[in-house]
Structures are given as structure tokens and as C-alpha cells.
Amino acid sequence: MRLLTALGQDIRFQFRHGFYYAYLVLTILYILSLRLLPESLVYPALIIILFTDICALGFFFIGAIVLLERGQNLTQSLFVTPLRLHEYLLAKILSFLLLSIVSAFLIMLGGSVGGQDLLWFIFGAIFSALIYTLFGLVFAARARHVNDYFVKSLGIGLLISLPILAYLGLFDTPLFYIFPTRATLILLDTLGGDYALSEKLYSVANLLIWFTILSAWVYQRFDRYVRHPV
Amino acid sequence: MSGILSEMKTPVSVLARGDLKLIVRDSTLVMALFGPIAITCLIFFLPSIEALVLSKISFDLTPYRSFIVVFLSLIPGMLFAMIYGFIILDERDEDVIDFISITPLRKRGYLTYKLIMPMLLSAGFFLFIIFASSLIQFNPVHAMGVSIMVAIEAAIGTLFLVAFSENKVEGLAFSKVLGIMYLAIPLVFFWTSGWHWLSAFLPPFWIAKAFVHSQMSSAWIWSDLFFGMVVHIGVLIFFLRVFLRKR
Numbered sequence: 001m002r003l004l005t006a007l008g009q010d011i012r013f014q015f016r017h018g019f020y021y022a023y024l025v026l027t028i029l030y031i032l033s034l035r036l037l038p039e040s041l042v043y044p045a046l047i048i049i050l051f052t053d054i055c056a057l058g059f060f061f062i063g064a065i066v067l068l069e070r071g072q073n074l075t076q077s078l079f080v081t082p083l084r085l086h087e088y089l090l091a092k093i094l095s096f097l098l099l100s101i102v103s104a105f106l107i108m109l110g111g112s113v114g115g116q117d118l119l120w121f122i123f124g125a126i127f128s129a130l131i132y133t134l135f136g137l138v139f140a141a142r143a144r145h146v147n148d149y150f151v152k153s154l155g156i157g158l159l160i161s162l163p164i165l166a167y168l169g170l171f172d173t174p175l176f177y178i179f180p181t182r183a184t185l186i187l188l189d190t191l192g193g194d195y196a197l198s199e200k201l202y203s204v205a206n207l208l209i210w211f212t213i214l215s216a217w218v219y220q221r222f223d224r225y226v227r228h229p230v
Numbered sequence: 231m232s233g234i235l236s237e238m239k240t241p242v243s244v245l246a247r248g249d250l251k252l253i254v255r256d257s258t259l260v261m262a263l264f265g266p267i268a269i270t271c272l273i274f275f276l277p278s279i280e281a282l283v284l285s286k287i288s289f290d291l292t293p294y295r296s297f298i299v300v301f302l303s304l305i306p307g308m309l310f311a312m313i314y315g316f317i318i319l320d321e322r323d324e325d326v327i328d329f330i331s332i333t334p335l336r337k338r339g340y341l342t343y344k345l346i347m348p349m350l351l352s353a354g355f356f357l358f359i360i361f362a363s364s365l366i367q368f369n370p371v372h373a374m375g376v377s378i379m380v381a382i383e384a385a386i387g388t389l390f391l392v393a394f395s396e397n398k399v400e401g402l403a404f405s406k407v408l409g410i411m412y413l414a415i416p417l418v419f420f421w422t423s424g425w426h427w428l429s430a431f432l433p434p435f436w437i438a439k440a441f442v443h444s445q446m447s448s449a450w451i452w453s454d455l456f457f458g459m460v461v462h463i464g465v466l467i468f469f470l471r472v473f474l475r476k477r
Contacts, residue, residue, distance in 0.1 A: 018395075018403040025407060060406075064398045071323055146316040148396050151264065169287045 002083055006091035014095060019061065026053070027103045032112030034163055043192035051164065051181075052187055053079040054104050058096030058133030059157060063149030066140035067090070070226065079227050089218060100129040115191040120200050127207040131180050134214035135160070137172050139219040154186020177202070180210040241335035245343055263389030266306035266355050273363050296366050297419045300441045303359045304412060304434060308382050312405050314348040319391065319398040340442025341473070345385045352384035355378040374443040375455040376437055382462040383433050387411075389469035393476065414438060425448050433462050 014020065030049050037045055046087065070073050070225035078166040104125055115121070136153060145148035157190065166172040167189070176182045186195055272279070276298065280291040291298070318341075321327055333336040356377050360368050390408055395401040414429040418438035429435050436458025443451040 017397075017400045022403040022406045025410065029410065029413070061399070061402055064402045068323070068397055068399050145320045146402070147313055147320075150316075154265070170282060213412075 002158045003087045007094055008085055009097035010091045027106050030107050034111035047188045054100050055128040059136040062133055062136035063140045064146050075226050087207045096133045097129050104207045120187050120190040124184055128184035131210055134218050141225045183207050216230050232345040265309045269302055269305045271357050300367050301415050302358050306355040307384045310348035310351045312382045315388040315391030318344055319401045323397050348388055353381035356380045358467035369444055376440050379437055379458050379462050382466055385466050389473055393469045393473040
């Protein structure tokens with residue numbers, strides 16, 4: 001119940017700050033671009049849109065939200081209430097998940113893109129959105145201002161996006177299999193491409209492991225720097 | 231007498247010294263240069279990237295070279311606009327602007343200073359990218375004209391972020407929308423239909439037009455520079471009014 005209230009509050013906050021309007025405009029533009037592209041480019045374009053923007057939007061926004069809440073000393077008063085830290089964090093990542101899912105769904109509907117194996121695809125999209133927001137939270141816990149957050153998170157953001165080179169066929173190394181983004185790209189690509197069951201199972205396991213590690217890390221950092229700041 | 235004069239500090243020098251201290255103490259802003267420098271490197275390696283793409287996935291990028299160079303040469307401007315926009319938003323959230331507005335510098339002086347930095351940086355990066363990489367031939371007189379538009383565009387970006395948003399979170403949502411402005415560049419390059427003129431109200435439209443006409447040695451470049459300047463200054467004044475009207 002507390003989680004639902006926190007979630008509702010986060011969604012309302014995002015709505016009030018124009019996230020939904022911004023993504024409405026972007027979604028419409030993405031749909032138009034997909035419709036204008038030649039048939040052979042629609043799938044790759046959709047995957048790149050989902051990978052670089054729609055699934056990653058939590059990574060982009062979470063820093064400023066946590067900074068604003070910290071700047072207004074909101075977090076300190078928040079943790080005096082019965083709200084648990086894990087509920088606070090879950091509400092953050094789930095609210096971004098909702099925005100990601102709604103725009104991804106609308107883009108695919110508007111661009112009339114679908115495919116077989118939707119279950120793998122949906123799992124990939126959901127878990128990459130969760131993982132991206134968690135990555136953002138790791139840096140948001142200690143950032144001092146927005147530019148600080150971006151500079152710190154940008155390097156990691158670029159680094160973990162490297163497997164896109166393998167997706168584009170430019171460069172590949174077995175090391176990429178450690179990256180969560182490799183798994184994301186495989187699961188998103190099941191929409192159009194054929195992958196062996198072992199590869200899909202590897203991707204699911206990879207994302208679950210990353211999700212667990214990052215959740216624990218984020219919890220520990222927030223506990224130390226946001227809930228009990230020195 | 232001269233001693234007294236040199237001891238007198240102008241508001242701008244105090245502000246600049248404050249920013250310099252901030253930059254030295256806080257490595258963030260030095261690291262913020264990373265984005266624009268990465269883009270510059272990308273342009274310098276463009277011929278190798280084209281060769282790699284051709285050999286790996288047999289796709290020839292060379293016909294798109296001028297589009298890629300124009301597009302990438304404007305990205306540092308957008309990044310500087312965002313960096314300074316977020317500095318202003320952070321300072322507004324922390325009420326720094328309210329304190330400065332009662333000093334002799336006033337809000338206008340503060341804003342002028344915060345806008346001139348992204349303007350100089352983005353025009354500098356633009357000219358550097360175009361002439362140091364020499365990937366495309368660009369008439370220096372035309373380039374100077376375009377670089378003025380690039381500078382104004384950075385101020386437009388910064389003002390866009392701060393004029394409409396209440397805090398940094400909204401500023402971030404607006405920065406997503408800011409990116410849409412650059413959609414005008416692919417429209418000019420690839421949309422052969424006359425409908426692409428619909429995007430003429432977007433400032434980058436005129437930069438792309440000027441590039442295309444300068445490459446073709448067409449006399450239309452002068453009208454692009456003229457109307458481009460009119461559009462840029464018009465948009466700038468509009469955003470400036472919105473920002474100054476805001477409390």
C-alpha cells in the first residue's frame with residue numbers, strides 16, 4: 001500500500017514536470033520516422049530507439065530527480081515516515097518503467113511493428129529499463145549537481161553501451177557477454193532475428209544477475225549517503 | 231590613482247573569478263568538456279570510421295559526409311547550451327540568482343555572462359571542427375557567418391532550458407525537447423519535397439541550408455545567412471523576454 005502511494009506520487013511528479021508531454025512528442029516523432037523508413041531498416045531503427053532512448057530514459061532523468069529531492073531535504077523527512085528505503089527505490093524504478101512501457105507500446109503500435117517471440121522481447125525491454133534506472137541511481141546517490149551527475153554517469157553509460165557495436169556488426173568480443181546491454185540487445189532483437197534458446201536463456205540470466213547486483217549496490221549507497229548522510 | 235583603479239573589481243571579473251574557482255575546485259566542469267571533445271575526435275576519425283563501416287557491413291557512408299559533419303559540428307553547441315543551462319538551473323534552485331540580482335551586476339549582467347560562455351565555446355568548436363578536420367570545403371566568409379548563428383543557437387538552447395522550466399527536473403524534460411530542433415538538419419538534407427520548409431522556424435534549418443548552398447557555390451547562401459540571422463535573433467529575443475519576465 002505504501003509502495004502504491006509512493007509510486008502514484010512519483011508518477012504524478014513526472015507528469016507535472018512534463019516528462020509525459022516530452023515523451024508524447026518524442027513518441028510521435030519516432031512513429032513518423034519509423035513510418036518513413038524503408039522496410040529493411042524498420043527493425044534495426046526500432047531496436048536502436050528502444051535501446052538508446054526509451055529503455056534508457058530512467059538513466060537520463062533519475063539524477064536530477066534525486067538531486068532535487070535531496071536539495072529540498074525531502075529525503076530526510078521522507079525516511080522519518082514509515083516508508084521503507086526499498087519502497088522508495090522501487091517506486092522510482094517502477095514509475096520510469098511505466099513511462100518506458102507506455103512509449104514503447106505506442107511506438108510499436110504506431111509504427112505497426114510486431115513479431116514472434118514477444119515474451120523474450122518484453123522481458124528484455126522491462127529488465128533493461130529497470131537496470132538503466134538502477135545504474136542512474138548508483139550515481140544519483142552522491143552527485144552534487146546535475147552536470148556532476150551527467151559527467152559521472154556518462155562515462156559508464158557510454159562504456160556499457162559498447163555492445164551496440166556488435167549489434168551493428170562493426171566490432172565484437174566475447175567480453176561483451178559480461179555486459180547487461182549485450183543481453184538486452186539479444187532479447188530486443190528476438191523480435192526480428194533468430195536466436196538459439198541457449199542465447200536467450202543466457203540473456204535472461206545475465207539481466208537477472210545484473211538486476212540483483214545493482215539493486216543491492218543502490219540500496220547500500222542510498223542507505224549510506226541519502227538515508228543517513230553524515 | 232591607478233592603484234585604486236586596479237583594486238576596484240568589476241562585477242564580471244568577480245563572477246568570472248568565482249566560476250574559475252568553481253571549475254578548479256570542481257573537476258566536473260573540466261570533465262564536462264569531454265562530450266564536445268569526444269565529438270571532435272569522432273569527426274577527425276570519420277574517414278577511418280567510413281572505411282570500417284564499408285569493410286564490415288559494406289555500407290558506403292561517404293555520400294553522407296557533409297550531413298554527418300554538419301550534424302556533428304552542431305552537437306558541441308547543444309552540449310554547451312545544456313551545461314550552462316543546468317548551471318543556471320542549479321543556481322536558481324539554490325537561490326544564487328536571487329542574491330546576484332541585488333548586487334550591482336543584476337540579473338541581466340548575470341545572464342549575459344552565463345550566455346556569452348556557451349556562445350564563444352560553441353562557435354570556437356564549430357570553426358575548429360570545420361577547418362582543422364578539413365573534411366569538407368567551406369568558404370571561410372560563409373563559415374564566419376554560420377559560426378555567428380551557431381553561437382546564437384547555443385544561447386537559444388541555454389535560454390530554452392531556463393526560460394520554461396521551474397527547476398532542473400523540468401529542465402531535463404525540456405532538454406529532450408531541445409534535441410528535436412536538430413531534426414531540421416536531416417530534413418534539409420534528405421527530404422526532397424518542398425514540405426521541408428515547414429521546419430524553417432527551427433534555427434538549425436538555416437545552418438543546414440547555408441551549408442548546402444555554400445557547397446553548391448549558390449548565391450542563395452546570402453539569403454540563408456540573412457534569414458538565418460533573423461530567425462536566430464528573433465527566437466533569442468523571444469526566449470530572453472520569457473526568462474526576464476520570470477521572477
